[in-house]
Amino acid sequence: MSSAGVPSMKDVAARAGVSLGTVSNVLNRPELVSESTRGRVLAAINTLGFVRNESARQLRAGSSRTLAYVVLDASNPFFTDVALGVQEAADAAGLAVYLCNSGQDPKRQSAYLDLLQEQRVEGVLITPVDAEDEHLRLLPRRGTPVVLVDRGAGADFCSVTVDDRLGGELAATHLLDSGHRRIAFIGGPPALGQVADRAAGARAALLRAGHDPDGLVVLDTEALTVAQGRRAGERLVGLPASRRPTAAFCANDLVALGLLQQMVRLGLRVPDDLAIVGYDDIEFAQAAAVPLTSVSQPRHLLGRTAAELLMAEAGDELDHQHREVVFAPELIVRASTRMAPS
Numbered sequence: 480m481s482s483a484g485v486p487s488m489k490d491v492a493a494r495a496g497v498s499l500g501t502v503s504n505v506l507n508r509p510e511l512v513s514e515s516t517r518g519r520v521l522a523a524i525n526t527l528g529f530v531r532n533e534s535a536r537q538l539r540a541g542s543s544r545t546l547a548y549v550v551l552d553a554s555n556p557f558f559t560d561v562a563l564g565v566q567e568a569a570d571a572a573g574l575a576v577y578l579c580n581s582g583q584d585p586k587r588q589s590a591y592l593d594l595l596q597e598q599r600v601e602g603v604l605i606t607p608v609d610a611e612d613e614h615l616r617l618l619p620r621r622g623t624p625v626v627l628v629d630r631g632a633g634a635d636f637c638s639v640t641v642d643d644r645l646g647g648e649l650a651a652t653h654l655l656d657s658g659h660r661r662i663a664f665i666g667g668p669p670a671l672g673q674v675a676d677r678a679a680g681a682r683a684a685l686l687r688a689g690h691d692p693d694g695l696v697v698l699d700t701e702a703l704t705v706a707q708g709r710r711a712g713e714r715l716v717g718l719p720a721s722r723r724p725t726a727a728f729c730a731n732d733l734v735a736l737g738l739l740q741q742m743v744r745l746g747l748r749v750p751d752d753l754a755i756v757g758y759d760d761i762e763f764a765q766a767a768a769v770p771l772t773s774v775s776q777p778r779h780l781l782g783r784t785a786a787e788l789l790m791a792e793a794g795d796e797l798d799h800q801h802r803e804v805v806f807a808p809e810l811i812v813r814a815s816t817r818m819a820p821s
Contacts (some may be wrong), residue, residue, distance in 0.1 A: 486527040494523040499672035524656040545575045547595045548628070549588060549605040551671075552703065553580035555733055557778060558606065558753075561628060562579040565604060572790055574601070579607050583668075583702055596623060602789040604628050610672065624792040624799075628785045629776075630672050631803060637792060639785040639804045643673050646774040646808035647680020648687075650728045650756045651695075651783075653772070653810055654739060655688050657817060659726035661753060665711045665738060666730020667699035674703075674730045677758060681728055696724050703730055708737020709744075715753075716745055725753065726816070732764045732773055738784025739769060739815065754816040770813035777806050 497520060504511045505520040512520070523529075548565050550558040562578055569576045577600065582590040585608045592614040595603055602624040607615060610630060618625050619636070627638040652699045654662050662685070664678050682692035698714055700707035708729065715724065715738075729735035735757030742749050749755055749769045757764055760775035784804055792799045 481740040486529040488529070490527055491520065491523045491529050494527060495519040501610040512627075516545040534606050534609070544573065545577055545598070545600045546786060547577040547579060547591075547598075547600045549579045549581055549591050549595075549603065549607075551581060551606040551608065551629075552583055553578070555703065555731070555759075556761040556763065557731065557776070560761070560778035561782040561785075564784075565780035565786045566782075567779070568783045568790070574759050574790075577794045583608055583671075585609045585612065588612060592618060596621060599623075601628070601793045604785050604789055606630060608671070624789055626785050626789040627794070628781060631805070635784075635801070637783055637788045637801045637803070639788065639806075641776045641806045641808050643676035643808075644680035644683065646758060646776075647677040647682075649680075649808060650677075650758070650774050651681035651684035652688070653812065653816065654728065654754060654756060655684060655690075657726070657754065658725075660690070661694075661696065661722070661724040661726070663696040663698055663715060663724040664730070665698045665700065665708065665715075666703055666734050667707075668701060669699055671703075675753040678726075679729050696722070698764060699769070700730075700734060703734055705733050705737035705740070708734035708739075709741040710737075712738045712741025712745070716741075716747070726750075726755070727753060728756045728758075730758055732759045732761045732771060733744035735771055735773070735815075736763060739767060739771065743768065750817050756816060760811050764811075765813065767815075769815050770814040772813045773811050775809045775811050782807065 486500050492499045502520055505517050509517055546569055548562055565577050565674060579591045588608050589612055603618060604626050606628045607630055618726050625636050627636050629640055631638050631640050642713055666674050668784045669675055682695055685692045685695060700711055729738060735755050739749055740753055742753055757771045757773040760773040764771040764773045
């Protein structure tokens with residue numbers, strides 16, 4: 480028995496009275512071993528309780544049978560749903576998935592990317608805090624393919640995303656069509672590409688409707704969380720009545736739900752005093768006390784498509800050409816918006 484008390488291939492070979500190479504052949508190329516010898520080796524494996532170190536074998540081969548998904552915020556159900564789509568595609572291919580949470584922290588993102596390179600994963604899916612991170616851009620140069628999820632990438636990587644500018648336009652146009660003229664955009668940090676695109680879409684809708692796009696009241700948040708939505712609600716209510724928006728478009732549903740909570744806590748009515756539109760259409764949006772109007776993204780499809788692109792790139796390195804897959808969002812109208820009072 481090995482010094483660690485865990486049976487090794489050498490222990491199996493000794494018990495079966497065969498060479499180490501014969502044990503390896505039984506495990507990897509059993510057709511090369513006679514039936515009687517194969518039987519002795521398998522009996523020794525069962526008696527000793529030997530389990531081969533698949534991780535070590537794969538690392539010796541140059542990669543592991545694993546993918547990794549670095550999510551922006553694991554507390555956001557949107558990314559959980561995307562990860563389920565990733566897992567669905569990985570399961571079909573016989574791969575495991577590492578799930579890593581950057582927590583919107585660029586330093587943590589870089590640390591995870593270094594670790595995943597050391598683990599020799601077959602590829603990395605990532606919703607990046609910073610798409611310009613040098614650690615991220617080094618991975619393909621070192622032979623690890625990367626696919627961006629929920630973020631466009633141009634020609635540098637494959638990517639799967641939703642047209643966030645269109646999503647912003649859908650949200651703002653709905654509020655304008657409902658009679659609102661003073662609209663807030665709530666969410667951040669603004670350096671996140673998704674946030675910037677959604678805000679740009681809202682401004683485009685204002686401009687197309689003949690309104691000053693700079694009239695959009697922007698309340699940046701430190702993160703896309705419920706707590707930040709509540710704080711934004713305090714700031715919004717603190718604005719002078721003449722400048723206070725009658726509607727808010729939030730960069731995601733968590734911010735929108737926090738804003739909704741704050742309005743209720745302050746005794747304000749949704750949508751009478753403030754109409755609210757979220758983004759992502761997570762399950763909690765429909766289940767809120769006032770069901771939330773939201774821009775829906777195909778979350779499972781995002782994850783599944785991204786994983787399929789990653790596996791295709793990993794298996795076709797010589798002829799691979801990067802692709803950008805863009806899905807269209809859809810506005811789901813619920814009770815948190817309606818015609819504004821005249």
